[in-house]
Amino acid sequence: MDSTLTRRQALVGMGSLGVALALGRPARAATRNLAVLHLASHAPSFIAYERGYFRDAGLDLELKFFEAAQPMAVAIASRDVDFGVTAISGGLISLAEKDAVKVIGGALREEPGTVGAIVLASDKAFRAGLTDPSALPGRSFGITTAGSSFHFMAHKIAQAKGFPLSEVNLRPLQKLGALVGALSTGQIDAWAIQPNVAKKMLAEGAAHQIGLISDYAPDYQVTAAFTSTHNAGAEREMTSAFVAAYSRAIADYNAAFVDNTVDEAQRDELARIVHKYVESESPFEAAKANLVAGAMRINEGLALNMGSCIEQLDWFKSEGMVGSGVTREQLFDESYVKLL
Incomplete structure (x- = not known):
């Protein structure tokens, strides 16, 4: 069966991308938003929000839920959302080529010895x-x-x-x-x-x-943190504050669920935060057990595995799903986090 998916098909999958770009970037709303999915990989988003890490960093961020990565990229480009943490998609790369979004860090990754996807x-x-x-x-x-x-x-x-x-x-x-x-x-x-x-x-x-x-992909940088090109360039203080607040939550998550360096009471507290957003229909103990058993490493300090990211960029180009001329500089702002 033919699974070849062209750039045109990839762009169709981006939904409202054309409309968002055609309308231009609207004026900033009073409330800033963080795009999230109902997945355990977004646990640091929930932890930072519930524990007040964003507030501590001077950010008034609300959570905005999505069902897939591509619409999140469109929302960032139109500046309906300020930050997102999700996979690098063809849509996101095409938006970066149009100078609308920037990847500023790395999050979830496959790690040898840890059960991943x-x-x-x-x-x-x-x-x-x-x-x-x-x-x-x-x-x-x-x-x-x-x-x-x-x-x-x-x-x-x-x-x-x-x-x-x-x-x-x-x-x-x-x-x-x-x-x-x-x-x-x-x-x-x-x-x-x-x-x-x-x-x-x-x-x-x-x-x-x-x-x-x-x-099959032992070094795969599964998800990345990204924002609008405007935020990355003109709102550096705010963007740096987001990276710092999110990094605090990553440290909490890894300690509790990946490295197991906290006591059961602390693990329970964090698991209850995540349970509000992930598997909330399941009993807490069952959801907690699933969270612990399925925990994947999230990069400390939102460090970015650039080798994996460039591999992904090159693959999207080779498949014709993004323009062949998209550059590393267009997609990434490498000034915010450590590169792996």
């Missing part, structure tokens, strides 16, 4: 023989949009297993919830997602684990 097969596909990613040719793999992190993960699997990605039917379903539903009901054969979502599906018997993304 899990490759899942639907129960139907697993019973039909999809027990290893090498059996993906001829089957469907869920992504949110063309140019999303899920698209890149599918590429890394195909590259490692030695088959053309064009032999996999990539199914863009726009939203995380739609992907969960499609895999659970066998409408798609496979998907790869962060462990807090994957392990819940595994526990419910809705999917089967057939691999780990860390086996």
Whole structure:
């Protein structure tokens, strides 16, 4: 099956990008916003907000929820949102080429020895023989949009297993919830997602684990912190304050859930904060266990793995999903954090 997704298709997946840029950048709203997803990888966002780290840094930030990475990039470009932490997508890169957004740091990453994103097969596909990613040719793999992190993960699997990605039917379903539903009901054969979502599906018997993304992309910088080009250049004090506040929350998260260097009472306090936003429909103890079991490293101080980011940029170019002339300088402002 032909999975080739062109730049034109990737741009279609960006939704209101053209409208946002055509209308120009509106005047700043009084309240500033941080774009987030209902995922455990966004735990530092929730911790910084609930513990008052943003207020301590002089920022009046509210949380604004999204269902996928591409709309977050559009919201940053239009300055409806000031900051976001999500995957580097084709949409984000195209906006950077238009001088609308900048990546200013790195967040979630795959780390050897830590369970990261899990490759899942639907129960139907697993019973039909999809027990290893090498059996993906001829089957469907869920992504949110063309140019999303899920698209890149599918590429890394195909590259490692030695088959053309064009032999996999990539199914863009726009939203995380739609992907969960499609895999659970066998409408798609496979998907790869962060462990807090994957392990819940595994526990419910809705999917089967057939691999780990860390086996195929061990140094993958999964998510990055970004802001508008205006904020990065003209609002340096505010942007630096955001990096400092977010870094405090990252330290809390890693200590509690990755490095296990805090006591149970402190871990419970942080888990209850995250539970307000992630798996809030589940009993606290079950959600906490899933959070601990599925914790992935988030880079201290929002440090950025530039090697992984450049690999992603080069791949998007090679696939024709972004302009071939996009430069490192257009996409990144390297002055805010340490580079790995």
